[in-house]
Amino acid sequence: MNTPTLPDSATHTVAFLGLGVMGDPMAGHLARVGHRVTVYNRTASKAHDWVRRNGGxxxxxxxxxxxxxxxxxxxxxNDDDLRAVTLGPDGAFAGMQPGAVFIDHTTTSADVARELGLAARERGLFFLDAPVSGGQAGAQNGTLTVMCGGEAPAFERAQPVIAAFARAVTRLGDNGAGQLCKMVNQIAIAGVVQSLAEAIAFGEHAGLDLSTVLQVIGKGAAQSWQMDNRGPTMIEGRYDFGFAVDLMRKDFGLCLQEARHNGARLPVLALVDQFYADVQAAGGGRLDTSSLLKRLRDKND
Incomplete structure (x- = not known):
């Protein structure tokens, strides 16, 4: 099998598949820095609207x-959606030129990343699994953190292109490593958000001014991104920011599935997953992940 070669230029012809709350602004950043962008979306009207706003x-x-x-x-x-846009006669792999790089920002299983990495290699292509952290705001502001798995030469060429919408782009290893790193990220977030929700609920029961409390403890060891960015909106009962509960539960499912394979124990994640199931059951699946506080407040009503 011949080793694929990579294009080398400052601006590129690129495609972006999937124009949801993350993909739309990410593709927009690529266009704004000068890349020639063609977009695809399952709902064609979204692609047409993107072109109207961004060109391409x-x-x-x-x-x-x-x-x-x-x-x-x-x-x-998810995994099936990714297979649908990559494989088959209408999939991207069938249209890509030898040496081109496919960069997937979906949060998927590590298994599908390895599967598609092999499928790409067999076609003379490169594949990077590159899930992101930073939420909708990070996508809009171009400040995402990107965790990559794949071959080093492909990563080195793709990194400056990905930088159009990211502040940190890091290779963790071969295909699947990016997805495993994203799982670590989600596991770490689970306990932080639940603890923040419990802390705010406790402070409310204690009759404290929570805005002042968060300002005080945010200068000490309790400080976190979630406290700084979601604490004030949680106090206000606003849960229309960032990452939806439905998507977080999908990610937690991937973490729990991988843990069953590798033997890791995730008792806190499993518990918080059930708390998010409560939020879903109450009709809050599209609320953001900070809505764990709403669950506590509703139980006290």
Missing amino acids: HSAATPREAAAGADFVFSCVG
């Missing part, structure tokens, strides 16, 4: 979008 082109299939592209990006829903 839209395509009817992933294969058409990927034709002639140096780099193809995706940000879709």
Whole structure:
């Protein structure tokens, strides 16, 4: 098998597949720094609207979008969605030129990342699993953290392109390593958000001014990104920021599945997953992850 080669230029022809709350602004940043962008979305009207706002082109299939592209990006829903836009006669792999790089920003299983890495290699392509952290605000502001798995040469070429919407882009290892790192990220967040919700609920029962309390403890050891960014909105009962509960539970499912394979124990994650299930059952699946506080407040009503 011949080793793929990579294009080398400052600006590139790129494709972006999936224009949800994350993909839309990420693709926009690529266009604004000068890349030639073609977009695809399962709902075609979203792709047409993106072109109206950002320029570039839209395509009817992933294969058409990927034709002639140096780099193809995706940000879709889950493993099956990713397979749908990569494989098959209308998938991006069928349209990509030899040596092109597919960069997937979906949070998926590590297994599908390895599967598609192998499938890409067999076609003379590169594949990077590159899940992100930073939420909708990070995508809009171009400040995402990107965790990559894949071959080093592909990563080195893709890194400056990904930097259009990221403040940190790091390779963790071979295909699957990016997804495993994202799982570590979500496991760490689970306990932080639940603890913050409990702390705020406790402070409210104690009759404290929670805005002042968070300002005080945010200068000490309790400080966290969640406290700084979601604490004030949690106090106000606003849960329309960032990452939806439905998506977090999908991610937790991936973590728990991987833990069953590797033998890790995740008792806190499993408990918080059930708390998010309560939020879903109450109709809050599209609320952001800080809505764990709403669950505590509702139980006290």
